[in-house]
Every structure is written in C-alpha cells, then in structure tokens.
C-alpha cells in the first residue's frame with residue numbers, strides 16, 4: 135500500500151538514517167532520514183545544487199557518508215560490490231561516453247552483476263537485452279554505436295541497461311532530462327510498471343507536475359537538508375515552492391487527481407520583505 139513503510143517481514147526496503155555527506159571539506163548533505171517500502175516510488179525534488187544527486191550517489195555506495203543506509207536491513211557497507219550491484223541499478227544523467235560499444239553490448243553490461251567473475255553471458259541474458267530495447271522503443275538500435283546516439287536515445291539505453299539488471303531498487307538521476315514529451319511519459323510508464331512489479335524507485339527530477347503525478351511520495355531537498363516528505367499534495371504547497379524554488383505558483387488539483395501548476399513568476403524582493411510577523 136501507499137503508506138506502508140515496511141515489506142512483509144517488517145523491514146523497509148531502503149532506510150536512510152542521519153545521512154550526512156562531506157566532500158572536499160564542504161557539507162553537502164546534513165542529517166537526512168527516510169524509509170521506503172518495497173514497490174514504492176519516491177520522487178526527489180529540490181533546486182540545483184541542493185544535494186539530490188549526492189543523495190543518490192551515497193545510497194548507491196559511490197561516495198563516503200556518515201550515518202546509515204540499509205537495504206532490507208543490511209548496511210550497504212556490509213554488502214560486497216557484487217551484492218550492491220545486484221540490489222540496485224543506477225541510471226545516471228546522460229553524459230558522453232568515452233568507450234565505444236554497440237548498443238546491445240552496452241545494455242548487456244547490466245547483466246554483469248548476475249554473472250560470476252568472467253562468466254560468459256547466456257542466451258537468456260541476450261534475450262533480456264532484446265526485451266529491454268523493445269520496451270524503450272529502440273529495437274532497431276542493437277548494433278548502433280553508443281557514441282552515435284542522441285541524448286534522448288542514450289538516456290533510454292541507460293534505462294534498458296538498468297532494466298536488464300533486475301535490481302530491487304532503481305536509482306534514477308534526472309531520467310527524463312533529454313526526453314521529448316512522448317518518451318517522458320513512456321519512460322515514466324515503464325518505471326511505473328517496474329514499481330507495480332515490486333521494484334522500488336528513487337527518482338530525481340525537476341518537473342514538479344510529473345513527479346507529483348507518478349510518485350507515491352516526494353522528498354524535498356534544499357541546501358543539503360530534507361525540508362519535507364510525504365504525499366505529493368502535502369509536500370508541494372505554494373508557500374514551500376516559493377520558499378524553496380523562489381517561484382510563485384498557483385496550484386490546481388485537476389479532477390483526474392493530477393496536480394496542475396501555474397508558474398506566475400519569480401518571487402520578487404518585495405514579496406520576500408512581506409514576511410508575516
């Protein structure tokens with residue numbers, strides 16, 4: 135269910151407790167705590183530089199942190215690299231690759247954590263790659279070079295790679311950034327299907343309406359701190375959007391349940407001076 139924090143055995147799929155990250159002497163995240171149940175979709179919102187990517191990287195075990203990150207109750211530092219790679223898939227922001235791969239070979243790398251060291255891939259692995267490429271509507275791209283892809287095509291290749299991995303937890307960093315409107319929705323629907331199949335999703339994004347539509351819960355991060363968490367309608371209030379993003383909005387709950395946001399303009403300095411009390 136939407137608000138159940140724990141899976142059948144009473145342990146959250148992901149629990150983050152007093153997480154702080156300091157990089158090169160700068161405190162990037164401070165005292166962040168939340169829990170996510172299996173099958174839940176959590177959207178992570180916040181201004182540029184707030185610490186969203188850093189949060190995903192800490193949970194992914196890619197950077198050192200203080201506090202605790204547990205997957206099904208096990209601290210991630212107690213898991214081997216292969217166990218971690220099996221448990222969670224990370225879809226990074228699309229960026230230029232430096233190695234040349236055919237698309238199908240690149241997606242196949244997502245199966246590596248399921249294979250022993252230097253074990254050959256099986257026909258079933260290649261079958262999963264074909265399925266995943268079909269899901270992201272890139273059937274004809276199997277033998278194309280990844281270096282030749284557009285930003286949106288590359289983003290969908292990253293998703294396909296995460297899908298074949300079969301991990302319980304999907305960490306998505308601005309997954310729809312390069313996608314046109316068709317693929318934004320197609321991507322979100324793919325991820326929704328993953329969540330309905332029991333996978334847990336943590337997705338960073340900048341589109342408040344899209345996050346409100348798809349996520350079960352939102353985390354709002356600003357200046358390295360968790361400012362709010364809960365169901366989308368409780369997190370995204372005009373006051374909070376004004377104070378965190380510096381933008382005035384009017385909100386409208388559409389009859390179909392989705393949130394419509396009217397962006398009225400930047401918070402002006404005279405607005406800021408009108409603080410009550």
Ligand SMILES: Nc1ncnc2c1ncn2[C@@H]1O[C@H](COP(=O)(O)OP(=O)(O)OP(=O)(O)O)[C@@H](O)[C@H]1O
Pocket residue numbers: 157158160162180181182183184185186187188189
């Ligand atoms: N190694 C580092 N040393 C110092 N500061 C860093 C380091 N790495 C990241 N930062 C800073 O940490 C802050 C948070 O970065 P992060 O990438 O997590 O932000 P974000 O919320 O994902 O932002 P965006 O929406 O712009 O992608 C930024 O101000 C960034 O410049």
